[in-house]
Amino acid sequence: MKLGQALLDQQVTDRNGELMGKVDGVIVELRKEKPPRVATLVIGGGTAAARVHRGWARWLLRWRRRWGPRSDEPLEIPWSRVLKIGVDVKVDLEAERTPALAWEHWVRDHIIGRIPGA
């Protein structure tokens, strides 16, 4: 449990050191007759928003249906993918290929990329 608390809100980087978001949520697995353990790290705006204010998160969710990338499901990273926990949490993934960057890509393709010189 302590580990889960410590991991929340840490910076996550992919295997090449690219920034891919923060640990917005942690899924803890409860086991019979053994101490619970951190099973999954979650990266996702909705998960983070729900931790700030639930009502506000619902309002955001309704608003985003009309806007933004088609899918921005939170990214769930199984514990086996965690490479190293230092200043950042390094995971064995490639950020570009994960939904963690769905919004980044959407903003790039729909707004920033359309401005000359980007």
Next chain:
Amino acid sequence: MNKLVEIALGLVTGIGGFLEAGSLATSVQAGASFGFQLIWAIVLGVICIAFLVEMSGRLAAVSKHTLPDAMRERFGIRFFSVPLVVVVLVSFLVLASEIGGVSLALQLITGIRFQWWAPVVALAIWLLLWAHNFSLVEKGASLLGLVTIVFVVGALKLHTPLGEVGAHLLPSMPREDPAKYWFMAVSIIGASVSPYLFYFYSAGAVEDHWDEGHLGVNRIIAGLGMGFGGTVAVAALAGAAMVFHSRGIQIDRYEQIPLVLAEPLGHGGFILFVASLGIACFGAALEIALQIAYLIAQGFGWKWGENIRPRQAARFALVYTVAILLAGLLILTGIDPLRLTVFSMALTALSLPVTVVPLLIVMNDPEYLGDNVNHWISNAAVLFVSVIACVVALVAIPLQFLGGS
């Protein structure tokens, strides 16, 4: 040798970066209205910002975290969102003030009203950031910012009585108009202790890969850089005291303000004033726009950095684009840049506990700083100044508006 270059660069940034719309507007107004009496407020502000900048650099050097990274990690997103929103709002108003300052400088030379310059200024700031070669621009702006030293020359040429200046290093009670006096005092403190300064500083230190070997350099840059910057602000206040207050002149038009330098230095002084105002505000606007984007990107773990193409950090680029656009629009409405500036500075002072206390908590946490946690003097100095500034602002801001001036 390398360290000496770093110190020199840091000092140049400190001096060139200290004086911006906020410090200039509040110093000149305070000098014109109250003579030398409010110098103590600059001193208090400088002490506080020097400690804060030192902390922010130390945090980056020891923990390799930028300030927003550490704050989100330490407090969780729920509590982090409060200082995040406050700093973004305050920084946005300060950004608009800086755009107003550049626009005003352009009005002084061309005679065309400032609000029509706002879109031009905003576009220029945005283009420089968009060209993603900001480190060069930043160093250039701080080097040009050294022009503000001319305020010291001006104050000396006006034969400012240094004894008078020294006598007001400590606070004294106002002789007249107490509401305005305290309002000006907190505005001055807010101008010195702009959160963008210390939030920004940690990002630079992380980008330059500072380690514990930089702690000495960091201390020198923070102390001397802010000290020299404060000296320029004191000189601007003293100049205004000599030119306006001692002759009983009230500033009621923008065109009078350059007299601070034009009086002692002639037409050249006028040009130098306009250049100082324009360059200082432009440099500050670049930094603040970038800092807003840094803060949000670091808070959410997005890619950030001053020298990457916009399309490689699209959300980061979107944040500064929107901030500059909105700030430009605010000035375009014709809002009085001088009043906006002084108001933003008072608001900054009011919000100090929210922006400063989380930093203090991180700075006292051995998990981040090990043996390099804060000395009690740092804690006491920063806490003392921010709480006093907040309490006085709480009383002075409503009084100022009820007074209707």
